[in-house]
Amino acid sequence: MEDSWANRSSAPARGAHVAGADLHLELDRGGGAGVRAALVRSLRDAVREGRLAPGTRLPSSRSLAVDLGIARNTVADAYGELVAEGWLTARQGSGTRVARRVVPAEPAPPRTPRAAARPRYDLTPGSPDVASFPRSAWLSAARRALTAAPSEAFGYGQPRGRIELRRVLADYLARARGVRAAPERIVVCAGFIQGLAVLSRVLRQAGHRAVAVESYGLDLHWNVMRRAGLDTVPLPVDGHGADVAELDRRSGVRAALLTPAHQFPTGVSLDPDRRAAVVDWAARTGGLVLEDDYDGEFRYDRQPVGALQGLDPERVVYLGTASKSLAPGLRIAWMVVPDHLMDALLALKGTGEWQSGALDQLTLAEFMDSGGYDRHLRGMRLRYRRRRDQLVAALADRAPEVEVTGIAAGLHAVLELPPGTERSVVQGAAWQGLALHGLARFRHPEAGEELRDALVFAYGTPPDHAFSGAIEALCRVLP
Amino acid sequence: MEDSWANRSSAPARGAHVAGADLHLELDRGGGAGVRAALVRSLRDAVREGRLAPGTRLPSSRSLAVDLGIARNTVADAYGELVAEGWLTARQGSGTRVARRVVPAEPAPPRTPRAAARPRYDLTPGSPDVASFPRSAWLSAARRALTAAPSEAFGYGQPRGRIELRRVLADYLARARGVRAAPERIVVCAGFIQGLAVLSRVLRQAGHRAVAVESYGLDLHWNVMRRAGLDTVPLPVDGHGADVAELDRRSGVRAALLTPAHQFPTGVSLDPDRRAAVVDWAARTGGLVLEDDYDGEFRYDRQPVGALQGLDPERVVYLGTASKSLAPGLRIAWMVVPDHLMDALLALKGTGEWQSGALDQLTLAEFMDSGGYDRHLRGMRLRYRRRRDQLVAALADRAPEVEVTGIAAGLHAVLELPPGTERSVVQGAAWQGLALHGLARFRHPEAGEELRDALVFAYGTPPDHAFSGAIEALCRVLP
Numbered sequence: 001m002e003d004s005w006a007n008r009s010s011a012p013a014r015g016a017h018v019a020g021a022d023l024h025l026e027l028d029r030g031g032g033a034g035v036r037a038a039l040v041r042s043l044r045d046a047v048r049e050g051r052l053a054p055g056t057r058l059p060s061s062r063s064l065a066v067d068l069g070i071a072r073n074t075v076a077d078a079y080g081e082l083v084a085e086g087w088l089t090a091r092q093g094s095g096t097r098v099a100r101r102v103v104p105a106e107p108a109p110p111r112t113p114r115a116a117a118r119p120r121y122d123l124t125p126g127s128p129d130v131a132s133f134p135r136s137a138w139l140s141a142a143r144r145a146l147t148a149a150p151s152e153a154f155g156y157g158q159p160r161g162r163i164e165l166r167r168v169l170a171d172y173l174a175r176a177r178g179v180r181a182a183p184e185r186i187v188v189c190a191g192f193i194q195g196l197a198v199l200s201r202v203l204r205q206a207g208h209r210a211v212a213v214e215s216y217g218l219d220l221h222w223n224v225m226r227r228a229g230l231d232t233v234p235l236p237v238d239g240h241g242a243d244v245a246e247l248d249r250r251s252g253v254r255a256a257l258l259t260p261a262h263q264f265p266t267g268v269s270l271d272p273d274r275r276a277a278v279v280d281w282a283a284r285t286g287g288l289v290l291e292d293d294y295d296g297e298f299r300y301d302r303q304p305v306g307a308l309q310g311l312d313p314e315r316v317v318y319l320g321t322a323s324k325s326l327a328p329g330l331r332i333a334w335m336v337v338p339d340h341l342m343d344a345l346l347a348l349k350g351t352g353e354w355q356s357g358a359l360d361q362l363t364l365a366e367f368m369d370s371g372g373y374d375r376h377l378r379g380m381r382l383r384y385r386r387r388r389d390q391l392v393a394a395l396a397d398r399a400p401e402v403e404v405t406g407i408a409a410g411l412h413a414v415l416e417l418p419p420g421t422e423r424s425v426v427q428g429a430a431w432q433g434l435a436l437h438g439l440a441r442f443r444h445p446e447a448g449e450e451l452r453d454a455l456v457f458a459y460g461t462p463p464d465h466a467f468s469g470a471i472e473a474l475c476r477v478l479p
Numbered sequence: 480m481e482d483s484w485a486n487r488s489s490a491p492a493r494g495a496h497v498a499g500a501d502l503h504l505e506l507d508r509g510g511g512a513g514v515r516a517a518l519v520r521s522l523r524d525a526v527r528e529g530r531l532a533p534g535t536r537l538p539s540s541r542s543l544a545v546d547l548g549i550a551r552n553t554v555a556d557a558y559g560e561l562v563a564e565g566w567l568t569a570r571q572g573s574g575t576r577v578a579r580r581v582v583p584a585e586p587a588p589p590r591t592p593r594a595a596a597r598p599r600y601d602l603t604p605g606s607p608d609v610a611s612f613p614r615s616a617w618l619s620a621a622r623r624a625l626t627a628a629p630s631e632a633f634g635y636g637q638p639r640g641r642i643e644l645r646r647v648l649a650d651y652l653a654r655a656r657g658v659r660a661a662p663e664r665i666v667v668c669a670g671f672i673q674g675l676a677v678l679s680r681v682l683r684q685a686g687h688r689a690v691a692v693e694s695y696g697l698d699l700h701w702n703v704m705r706r707a708g709l710d711t712v713p714l715p716v717d718g719h720g721a722d723v724a725e726l727d728r729r730s731g732v733r734a735a736l737l738t739p740a741h742q743f744p745t746g747v748s749l750d751p752d753r754r755a756a757v758v759d760w761a762a763r764t765g766g767l768v769l770e771d772d773y774d775g776e777f778r779y780d781r782q783p784v785g786a787l788q789g790l791d792p793e794r795v796v797y798l799g800t801a802s803k804s805l806a807p808g809l810r811i812a813w814m815v816v817p818d819h820l821m822d823a824l825l826a827l828k829g830t831g832e833w834q835s836g837a838l839d840q841l842t843l844a845e846f847m848d849s850g851g852y853d854r855h856l857r858g859m860r861l862r863y864r865r866r867r868d869q870l871v872a873a874l875a876d877r878a879p880e881v882e883v884t885g886i887a888a889g890l891h892a893v894l895e896l897p898p899g900t901e902r903s904v905v906q907g908a909a910w911q912g913l914a915l916h917g918l919a920r921f922r923h924p925e926a927g928e929e930l931r932d933a934l935v936f937a938y939g940t941p942p943d944h945a946f947s948g949a950i951e952a953l954c955r956v957l958p
C-alpha cells in the first residue's frame with residue numbers, strides 16, 4: 001500500500017516533516033488523544049491547503065504509524081474521524097484517499113476595507129459623546145445585576161424584554177417624559193431601528209400602505225419602512241415643526257412618524273396646536289402616531305416638553321432609546337405600545353428579533369434604579385450645554401452672519417447659511433477634516449418646500465478634548 | 480375668572496387638597512423649580528385620571544398661586560408647560576382650559592399573563608443548564624473588556640459585529656470545529672433565529688422559493704423561513720441523518736438547512752457519504768447548505784465531528800451559537816458566510832438588526848481569549864455526560880424495554896417507545912409535572928416517512944439539584 005506519497009516522506013521521527021513538500025505533520029504535543037487530535041488537524045490542513053490533492057492515496061495506517069513513531073490505532077482513529085468529516089474516503093480495496101470534492105482553500109481574499117480617510121473631527125449627528133460612557137458605574141451595576149439575576153434570566157426570555165427593566169422604565173418614563181407606561185405596555189428592543197422595523201411590519205400587516213414622515217429626517221428610517229412595504233410621504237417642516245394639517249389631505253395615510261420634542265434635524269419642537277391637532281387626527285381617523293423621542297432627555301433652557309404619547313396612549317406609540325442618553329453600542333431601546341397592537345407586535349418580534357441581551361437589560365435596570373442613569377444624564381446635560389454655549393459664542397464672534405437654530409435641546413445645532421452656499425461649505429469642511437452634513441443630506445426626496453441652506457453640527461459627538469479644535473476648523477470654512 | 484372649579488377648592492395651604500374631589504395637589508417638595516415641576520405633575524395627573532374633565536376652565540394663575548401659597552410665575556410657567564405639551568389650551572378671552580381631546584386614562588388593564596401551571600421539571604430541549612452560567616468568570620471578563628474597550632466600541636458599530644470577537648471566533652472555530660473562517664467572513668448575530676431570518680431574506684432576494692429542511696426539526700425555524708417567503712420541503716431523516724439524495728428529486732430547491740453534527744432532535748450524525756453527497760450537490764447545482772451547528776461542542780464518546788463548512792466554505796453557511804454552550808440570554812450567535820453572500824447579507828442586516836450589544840460581544844471575546852470558554856465547556860461536557868450516563872443507567876434498570884438513542888452528543892436523548900404509546904406517555908408526564916415533548920412535536924407537517932413513537936428528553940435543561948427527581952418522575956410514566 002505504500003505509494004509515491006509515503007515514499008516521499010523523509011524523516012520518520014516525531015515532530016519531523018513527513019512527505020517532503022506535500023505534508024508537514026507537526027506532532028510534538030504530548031501523547032495519547034493529543035497526538036490523534038494533532039494528526040487530524042495536520043491532515044485536515046494539508047488537504048485544505050491543497051498540499052494533499054483530491055484523490056491522493058494516503059499511506060496505510062500501519063506505515064504512517066511507523067513513519068511517525070506513534071501507535072497504529074492513533075492513525076486509524078484519525079483517519080476514521082476525517083472520513084466521518086468527509087475529508088477522506090475509505091473504500092474496500094482502494095485504501096484511504098483524499099476526498100475528490102474537497103475544494104482547496106484559496107488564500108483568504110484580503111477584503112481591504114475601503115480606506116476612507118478618517119476625518120479629524122466627526123460632527124455628523126446621531127451619536128452622543130461615547131468617550132463619556134460611565135464605565136465604572138456601569139460595571140458596578142453589572143456586578144449587582146449579575147449577582148442578583150435569577151437563573152432563568154440566562155434563558156431565552158421573552159420578546160417583550162426583561163420585566164426588571166420594563167418596571168424601571170415605566171417609572172422613569174412617567175416621571176421624566178410624561179409617558180403613560182405600565183410595564184406590560186413596554187417592549188424592549190435592540191435600538192430604535194429594530195423597533196421601527198418591527199412596527200413597520202405590523203403596520204403593513206394591518207393594511208397600511210404609507211406612513212407620513214417629516215420632510216427632513218433620516219433616510220435610514222425611510223428605508224426601513226420602505227423595506228417593509230410602506231411608502232413614506234413627507235410632511236413639510238417649518239418653524240412650528242411638521243405641518244400635521246397636511247395629514248388630512250393625504251387620504252391613504254393613517255400613520256405618521258414624528259419627532260415632536262425636537263425635530264430631527266431642524267431642532268424645532270412641535271407647536272402645542274399641532275400636538276393637539278395630530279392627536280385629534282389620529283383619534284378621528286383611527287390613525288397612529290409613532291413618536292420618535294430620540295433625545296427628549298436633553299433640554300437646556302427649561303423643563304423638557306413631555307411626550308405626545310401621554311395625550312393618547314392608544315393612538316401614539318412612544319419610542320425611546322439609550323443610544324443618545326448612554327451609548328448606541330448598548331443596542332437598547334424601548335417602545336410603549338398601544339394595547340391593540342401588542343399581540344401582533346410580539347408575534348412578529350418573536351420570529352426574528354426575539355430579545356436583546358438579558359445581561360445588558362438587567363444592568364440598565366440596575367443602573368436606572370440606583371440613580372446612576374439620572375446622575376449620568378445630569379452630567380451630560382451640563383457638558384452638552386457648555387459645548388452648545390461655546391459653539392454659539394464662537395460663531396457670534398467669528399461668523400456673526402451665521403444664525404444658529406434648533407439649540408434649545410438635543411445634541412446638535414443647525415447653522416443657517418446664505419442661500420446657495422451649503423454645498424461648497426460642506427466640501428470646504430471635508431478639506432478641513434470635518435465630517436459634517438448639510439441640511440440637504442436629510443431632505444426627503446419628495447419634499448415640497450423650499451430648500452434651506454444650512455449645516456447640521458453635532459456638538460454632542462466629538463470627545464471633550466477635540467471640541468475646541470472642531471469649532472476652530474468649522475469657523476475657518478464658514479462664509 | 481374664578482369659576483366653579485376654583486370655588487370648590489378648600490384649603491389654600493401648601494400640600495393641602497385643592498379643588499375638593501377634583502384636584503389633589505401635593506406640593507410639599509422644596510421650593511423653586513421643584514414646586515413648578517410638582518405642580519405640572521399634579522395637574523397632568525389630574526387631567527390624565529379624569530379628575531379634571533376636558534373643557535374644564537382652570538383658575539387664573541394668580542388665584543391658584545394664592546390658593547397654593549406659591550409664586551404666581553410658578554403657576555404661569557406650569558400652565559405654559561402644559562399648554563406646550565397639549566394638556567391645556569390657552570385662548571385669548573376664554574382662559575386656560577383642559578384640552579378637549581385628552582383621552583382620560585382607563586385604569587391600566589390588568590393583562591393577566593396566562594397562568595399556565597409551571598411544570599416541576601422542564602425537560603424540553605433548546606436550553607442548556609442556565610443555572611451553571613459562569614457568573615463570576617463572566618464578570619471578570621466583562622471588567623477586563625470594559626476597561627480595555629476603545630471609545631468607538633460604545634458607538635453604533637457595524638452589522639458584522641465587533642472585530643475583537645470575530646478574531647477570537649475565527650481561531651476558535653478553526654481549532655474546535657474545523658471551520659474555515661477568516662474574521663471578515665464572520666457575522667455576529669443576536670441568536671441563531673436572527674441569523675436564519677436574515678439569511679432567509681437574502682435567499683428570497685436571490686430568487687430562492689423553497690429550502691429543504693429535515694423532516695424532524697423546530698417549527699420555529701420553518702416559520703422564520705416561511706415568513707421570509709420560503710417554502711420548507713422536508714427531507715426524510717433515518718439512522719444516517721437526512722436523506723440528502725432526495726435533494727436531486729426536488730427540482731426547485733437550491734438550499735438546505737441541516738444539523739449535520741447532531742440531527743435535531745433525533746440525535747444521529749450525518750453519515751460521511753451523505754456529507755460528501757450534499758456538498759457535491761451544492762457544488763453541482765450552485766446550491767447552498769445552511770449548517771446549524773447548535774451543539775457541536777458537546778460530544779462525549781469521541782472527538783467531535785468537524786463542521787461540514789470546512790469541506791466547501793463557498794457553498795456552506797456555518798451557523799453557531801453561544802445559546803447552548805453558555806446561555807441563550809446572551810443572544811449571541813455567529814455565521815460564517817460565503818463571500819458571494821456577504822454584501823447582500825450585511826446590507827439587509829444593516830437595515831433592521833444592525834449589531835448585537837457591543838459590551839457582551841467584547842466580554843465574550845475576552846472570555847474566549849482568556850481560556851474561560853474552553854474551561855466552561857470542559858466542565859459542562861463532564862456534567863452533561865454524567866447526566867446522560869445517569870439517565871441511561873436509570874432507564875436500563877427501571878424501563879429496560881425503552882431504547883435510548885441520539886446520545887453520542889448534545890444535551891438531549893431520544894427514548895424510543897412502543898408504537899402508539901407516545902401521546903399517552905406525554906400526557907402522563909404532564910400529570911407528573913414534566914414538561915416533555917414527544918417526537919411528533921418536531922415532525923414537519925409534510926414529512927413522508929413512518930411515524931416513530933419516542934420522547935425527546937433534554938437532560939441538559941434542569942439544574943443539577945432537580946435532575947434525579949426528573950428522572951424519577953420520568954420512570955414513573957414510562958410504559
